[in-house]
Amino acid sequence: MLLNNVKISTRLSLGLILIFIVLFSLTLFAISRMDILSDQTTKIYRHPLTVSNAVLRIHANIIKMHRSMKDVALTNDPAIIEESARTVDQLEAEVLKDFRVIDERFLGEKKQYEAALVTFVNWKPIRDEVILLMNKGMRMEAADITRGKGALYVENIESAMQFLGNFAQSKATEFLQNAEQTRRSSFRLMYIMLTIAMFTCLLFAIYLFRSITGPIKALSAATDRIGTGDLDSRVQIESEDEIGQLAKSFNRMTDDLERITASRDTRTSELAQITGRFTGLFNSSKDAIGWADLDGTLIDVNKAFCTLTGYTREELLSGTKYQELTPQEYHAEEAELIRDLLETGEPVEYEKENIRKDGSRVPLFLTVFIVKDENNNTIGVAAIIKDITEQKSAEVDRRYHSEVTLNMSEGVYLTRVNDGIIVYANPKFEEMFGYGPGEMVGQHVSIVNAPTEVSPEETVGEIMGILLKTGTWQGEIQNIKKDGTPFWCYASVSVFVHPEHGKVLISVHTDITEKKKVEDQIITLNVDLRRRTLELESLNSELESFSYSVSHDLKVPLRAIDGFSSILKEDFSDALNDEGRRILDVINSSVHRMSELINDILEFSRLGRQSVKKSEVNIEELAKNIFKEQMQSLPDRRVTLKIDPMPPAKADESMIRQVFINLISNAIKFTGDRETGVLEIKGVSGDNETVYNVKDNGIGFDMKYADKIFKVFHRLHNTNDFEGTGVGLALVERIINRHGGHVWAEGSVNKGTIISFSLPSETPSIRPNKHSGKISRAVGHNEVVS
Amino acid sequence: MHTNKSDELLLIEDNSTDAELTIRVLKKAGLTNNITWLKDGAEALDYILRMGEYSDRSNLHDPAVILLDLKLPKIDGIEVLAKIKADENTKCIPVVVFSSSNEEKDIAGSYRSGANSYIVKPVDFDLFSETVRQVGTYWMQLNTPPPAEGK
Structure with a gap:
């Protein structure tokens, strides 16, 4: 915008002046319209109303004069005549005065006014004649004149007056209308102007507001950004006003800040690079590092140190002495070593133990050296401390393992993978294979494997394949003793790298000859059992079908015995004596019993199946x-x-x-x-x-x-x-x-x-x-x- | 001989004593004199289905009833029954299984193969006689056989 480069104070002044001008012109306009209005109003009073009033007065006075003239005509008393004549004269003077007023103010044509005035003036001789006649006593003549010519004149004057009044009235109405019109148009104009003025002011106010607050907001936002660390942020305000100035100053300030920050950062990172090499080493070192003053009070320790001792850094650096962490029995020896160090300046190395926070002991290997200040004065000692628990336990493990190997009930031997030479065999292994102590070492592994059949399932190659893939192999394997006796072993083989012999196979062998024997027996027994079960099953089913069919077939001869003995009794009764008939009855009852038995057997066998x-x-x-x-x-x-x-x-x-x-x-x-x-x-x-x-x-x-x-x-x-x-x-x-x-x-x-x-x-x-x-x-x- | 109704009873029974007792009871009761007795399953099937040596069997009618024992030589009773009931021409002949067996599997098997009745042979001769009489009366006199289909 045009005003962008104008100062804010100027802009504000301009705004105020504009508003003032608008208001002033409005006022002037209003006043001018008022003038016109008042003019018009004044006109009404100056002309038509004055004229109208004069007409009314003239009218009244003429009536009065006419009445007085009638009085003159009706009386005989000269005194009254004189009195009335005087009154008429006074009234005439009044009327003439009013005529002058009309002459002065009347806005219509003079002709009408002059006609009215002439008529009135001409009435005067007629009145004078009446008065004269009355004074002469000629009442009748006087009355005639009054009623005749006189009344005619009065009438004429009246109508003239009427005309003048009407004119004045119409003129007044005209003026009033004009005034009203003026008023209305004035108000309309004033409203329009007022609206325009207010709108202009409003626009101006908005512009002013925006031209000031916008840049302020931008400035504020930029400040915020810089506040949060975005030093690249700048204010984009191009104006020449106070805010523009402010923005420029601000941007300059930010530039400075950025420059200062950058240089500080550079220095910090340089510093960090330098110190980082050491603090990184200090903090990330797996070995515990700590230093103490000459009394032994710890000055600084690294993370590993805290882990090793089980204390926090704060606990350790609040006046703890390293001697407090050391068991009593090491104190004298350690003090001696530190004295040596301080005297010679040569770092010392030694092993000792520490007591952890939880009371447990941890074996350590220490390298201790002197710490000096910038003036080369000895101010303390520092130590790099290694936790040697694993080494210690590995040592114990080794001892333990060799003890186990010597005494275990399984045979163990090691074979070099390279050339298949046996490098170790434990006593049990030697015993198992019938060799004397140390006799197997140095021989080829083939002496233990049965020459014909290496393994029932796997060849040596296959075993090696599995071993190299999975690291272990387990299975049964046929071995051979020194005297050539083959026997079965269960072997568990794995590979490991021996520190002395390189890659070796370690095999643990158990003699399973007995187990094999028992297994064979079990298999034989199982086969036997299965055979017997089958035999029993078939026997059982044979028995079932036997009892079933026998029971049925038994019934046939029984029925025959019963049937034919009955027939005998029936058809040959006569040929039999009592004994014969009794014997037949015995046969019958025996058959019944047999039949019952058979039925029960059938029921019994059915129950087994149902x-x-x-x-x-x-x-x-x-x-x-x-x-x-x-x-x-x-x-x-x-x-x-x-x-x-x-x-x-x-x-x-x-x-x-x-x-x-x-x-x-x-x-x-x-x-x-x-x-x-x-x-x-x-x-x-x-x-x-x-x-x-x-x-x-x-x-x-x-x-x-x-x-x-x-x-x-x-x-x-x-x-x-x-x-x-x-x-x-x-x-x-x-x-x-x-x-x-x-x-x-x-x-x-x-x-x-x-x-x-x-x-x-x-x-x-x-x-x-x-x-x-x-x-x-x-x-x-x-x-x-x- | 009736034209529409056969008076033949076919007894299929391998045991001659059982057969004799059965025939005796039937004849004595006057139920029928036209009893055909066959002793094994194979022969029975040939007879019923008019095959083999019975291929030109003269009697027009099928038997009024077949009394069938289950334990038969060559072809056992259940199989005979199944074959009779599987043949369109013979499946309507009433077959009464007449066996000593009271076994569930025999009873169920017979009915499954289409037996019209299952009667257990009593051992006691009095009971046996009564049973045969009743079976004969029922199937030879009371029962209306299926109509012969114009052969």
Whole structure:
């Protein structure tokens, strides 16, 4: 902008002057418009109103004069005539005065005014004549004149006056309108000018504001940037005003600052380069470095020193002496060495220990030398300290390892990879291979490997391949003793670089001849076992099919015997005597018994094959129903059933039903000679199993037969006393065993029998049959319901 | 001989005593005199399917019922049954399995192969007689056989 290079104070003054001019011109304009207005208003008062007032006064006075003239005409009294004439004259003077006013102010045409004045002036002779006639006493003539010519004149004057009044009125209205118009246009103009003036001022103010605040903001931003370290930042203000000056000064100042900073940085980095070489060394050194004054108070230590001692730098530099870190036993020796150092100036090296903050000791190797100031005065001692824990422990390890190697029960030997020469063999290895002490060293490795077969799986080349790839190899290998006996070893081989022999193989050998032997035995046994299992399996299935088909085929001849003996009885009854018929009956009953046996065998063998389908079985209800069914076919028997509420069983319903059928029918059968048979059935839930028992007051059994009671076809009673096949309890046992439970019997002769069995509560795991063998306390009737 | 209804009972039974007892009971009860007895599975199949030596068998009708034992020489009962039931011409002939076996696998196998009935042979002769009488009565008298399809 044009004003950019003008000073701000000038710009502000210019602005003020502009505003002043605008306001001043506005005022002038307003005043001029006021003048016009007041002119117009004045005109109204000067002309039309004055004229109008004069007309009104003239009008009134003429009326008065006319009345007075009438009075003259109507009276006889000369005094009144004279009085009236005088009044008329006075009024005439008034009227003429007003005519002069009109003459002076009237703005219309003079002709009309002059006509009115002439009419009035001409009325005078008529009045004079009337007055004259009255004075002569000629009243009638006078009255005629008054009413005639006189009235006519008055009328004329009146109309002239009317005209003049109207003109004045219209003139006044015209003036008023002009004034109004002027007022309106003045106000409109003033509004427009006021708006323009305000707008101009506003624009100017905005410009002024921006031209001042913009650069100030830029300046402030630049200051901020420089404040945050951006020394390249400059203020972009080109104006010549105060702010421009300020910006220039500011930029100059920034240039200076940058120059100063740059030179400082250069110096700092130079300094850092110089000192960094040493402080870097000091701080990053893996060796602990520290120096102390001549009393031993630590002046500075590096990070490694802190790590080594376990103290922080602050702790160490708050007056700690290095002697405090050293165990008592080293003090005298160390003091001696430091004295030597101070005397000779030659650095000293020695080993000692330090006590760490946590109380542990750490072995150290120190190099101590003198520290001098710029004037070459000795001011202290410095030490480079190495932690030699690892070296120490490596030493211990070496001793430990060699001890282990000497005494271990495995054989160890080292072979040079280059030429395959054995460089070490431990005593066990020598013993294993039948060599004397040191005899193997220096020989080629081939002396240990069986000549024919290096390894069942791997050749030496392959072993080496694996070794070089993975670093280790393990496996079984056939070796050979000094006397040529081959034997098996388990070998673990790895590679390492020996300080003396270079790359070597280290092999640890275990003699596995015994193990191999046992393994072979196990394999043989396993094969044998598998063969026997197969044999047993086929035998078992043969047995199954045998019992199945035999049972079926047995039925055919039985049926034939029964059928044909029946036919004999039926068709040849007459040819037989009583004995013959009895014999036929024996044949028939034997057939029935045989048939029952066969059915029971079939059932028994079926149980071995059938799968157990478990569900929850209500034992109480099951037992009650079976008892009822059994008793239905025995109307003559009196047996009472005592049954307590019982836990349900998780079992195969049809199988467990068979169990209760057998047990209940047995109990009923063996209480046959009692007047009232008593049956008690109970069930008790334990932790892992539920035990059910069926007790009767029947004939009981001798406990010495307890181990026979559950055997198939085994009976303790005569068939004539108690019928049965001897399969029932065997079936019960088989079913309970298949459920994972066990069964046992208790009783004594004539004192009843208790048959008990258990069922596992939860899903059973296969458990040993506790009943069979020693746990079976049971003895009892071996009789069974078919 | 009826034109529409066969009075032939075909007994397939390898055991001669069982066969004799069965035939005796049937005849004594007056159920039928037209009993054909075949002793092995192969022969039975030839007969039923009109093959081999029975390829020009003269009787027009199929048997009213076949009493089939399961344990048979050459071809066992279940296979005979399956073949009968697999053949369009013979599958409608009622087959009653008449066996000593009470084994689940025999019973299930028979029904799976299309047996119309399964009867366990009792050992006791009285029971046996009664059973045969009832089977004969049912299949020879009460039961309406499938209509012969114009052969």
